[in-house]
Amino acid sequence: MKVKSVDVSEAVGMILGQDLTRIVPGEFKGVAFKKGHMIQEQDIPVMRSMGKNNVYVLKLGPDEIHENDAAATLAGLVAGRGLKGSEAAEGKVELKAERSGLLKVDADRLTQINLLTGVALATLHDGVLVKPDEVAAAVKIIPLALPAATLDKIAAICSGLPLVSVVPLSTQKAGLIITGNEVYDGLIQDRFAPVISQKLSALGSTITETVFLPDDKLRIAAAIEQLAGKNDLVIVTGGMSVDPDDVTPAAIRSTGAEVTVYGAPVLPGAMFMTAYLQGKPVLGIPACGMYARVTVLDVVLPKLLAGERIDRKYIAALGHGGLCRKCADGCRYPNCSFAK
Numbered sequence: 001m002k003v004k005s006v007d008v009s010e011a012v013g014m015i016l017g018q019d020l021t022r023i024v025p026g027e028f029k030g031v032a033f034k035k036g037h038m039i040q041e042q043d044i045p046v047m048r049s050m051g052k053n054n055v056y057v058l059k060l061g062p063d064e065i066h067e068n069d070a071a072a073t074l075a076g077l078v079a080g081r082g083l084k085g086s087e088a089a090e091g092k093v094e095l096k097a098e099r100s101g102l103l104k105v106d107a108d109r110l111t112q113i114n115l116l117t118g119v120a121l122a123t124l125h126d127g128v129l130v131k132p133d134e135v136a137a138a139v140k141i142i143p144l145a146l147p148a149a150t151l152d153k154i155a156a157i158c159s160g161l162p163l164v165s166v167v168p169l170s171t172q173k174a175g176l177i178i179t180g181n182e183v184y185d186g187l188i189q190d191r192f193a194p195v196i197s198q199k200l201s202a203l204g205s206t207i208t209e210t211v212f213l214p215d216d217k218l219r220i221a222a223a224i225e226q227l228a229g230k231n232d233l234v235i236v237t238g239g240m241s242v243d244p245d246d247v248t249p250a251a252i253r254s255t256g257a258e259v260t261v262y263g264a265p266v267l268p269g270a271m272f273m274t275a276y277l278q279g280k281p282v283l284g285i286p287a288c289g290m291y292a293r294v295t296v297l298d299v300v301l302p303k304l305l306a307g308e309r310i311d312r313k314y315i316a317a318l319g320h321g322g323l324c325r326k327c328a329d330g331c332r333y334p335n336c337s338f339a340k
């Protein structure tokens with residue numbers, strides 16, 4: 001990168017090599033044009049009014065890319081579907097969500113890119129829900145000009161596979177089974193159904209049918225099979241722990257469903273179960289899902305609705321951050337460390 005002095009009238013399209021300060025007594029003193037700015041036609045009279053008839057410009061070498069061009073290229077390489085890039089300015093491009101959905105980030109390749117000198121790529125956490133127009137990631141080029149070879153390395157890391165994307169949630173029908181002798185017999189009023197219904201509808205899905213059953217393994221299993229036949233998803237609440245009356249895990253198993261997880265390193269929600277009955281998810285939700293503001297269900301549901309399989313490895317990885325802080329001054333989830 002070389003610096004040379006040119007007449008401002010010849011500087012259009014060239015890159016300014018220094019900050020230009022403008023002073024209007026009593027009104028303004030500050031940087032009018034920043035180093036790295038690509039000089040535009042309309043800048044010329046302003047520069048002349050500042051007494052600048054000649055300016056220093058940067059001449060990029062054949063293997064150097066201006067920060068804005070490099071940022072735009074980097075953004076294009078890393079962004080997958082559901083994201084749109086802003087105009088590059090000061091070496092930065094923001095990637096905004098085009099729609100609401102689940103943010104997917106490949107954290108390993110993200111680190112590989114950030115290990116390269118001169119580039120910075122920051123994202124929200126993998127697995128968070130984003131709203132339309134929310135900034136989900138930002139790329140920044142650190143020097144004024146980036147070696148072209150760095151972009152080649154990034155292209156190789158991305159190799160056509162986007163690193164960040166937004167996956168829309170599908171609208172699903174769910175069947176709900178509320179277990180518990182005390183609820184079934186009317187000794188206490190059900191408090192679970194409204195909570196599950198609200199959590200699903202907040203994500204655009206619905207409960208089509210709610211069935212109340214005592215702690216009876218065979219009856220719960222039969223209801224699971226029946227509801228799985230009519231819905232995309234079955235949710236069973238209560239009876240998930242270790243008391244003699246806690247028969248929900250055994251009922252789910254007895255349908256022949258493949259249990260991928262029983263026991264999650266997420267508190268609240270440790271006694272959670274995920275199983276698949278003929279490909280349809282069956283979720284066992286422990287009683288904490290009824291009173292705790294946020295549990296493992298809030299973490300898993302968006303993922304499920306984005307079409308992902310809930311397997312043991314995914315649940316095991318939630319352990320790092322899986323402990324809720326139970327903030328005394330009010331819950332801020334999802335803007336906190338829980339299950340990130």
Ligand SMILES: Nc1nc2c(c(=O)[nH]1)N[C@H]1C(S)=C(S)[C@@H](COP(=O)(O)OP(=O)(O)OC[C@H]3O[C@@H](n4cnc5c(N)ncnc54)[C@H](O)[C@@H]3O)O[C@H]1N2
Binds near residue numbers: 238241243
């Ligand atoms: N010895 C152990 N005790 C407990 C364990 C354990 O591992 N060992 N786990 C604890 C954890 S963690 C949780 S969470 C709960 C899990 O509870 P369950 O899913 O088995 O829930 P239940 O025993 O069926 O009920 C507990 C409590 O909640 C009331 N309940 C249940 N469903 C409803 C409903 N639909 N509406 C209103 N209230 C409901 C129920 O009446 C009980 O009072 O277990 C811990 N204990």
Ligand code: MOO
Binds near residue numbers: 267268270272286287
């Ligand atoms: O399933 Mo209980 O999981 O942690 O409160």
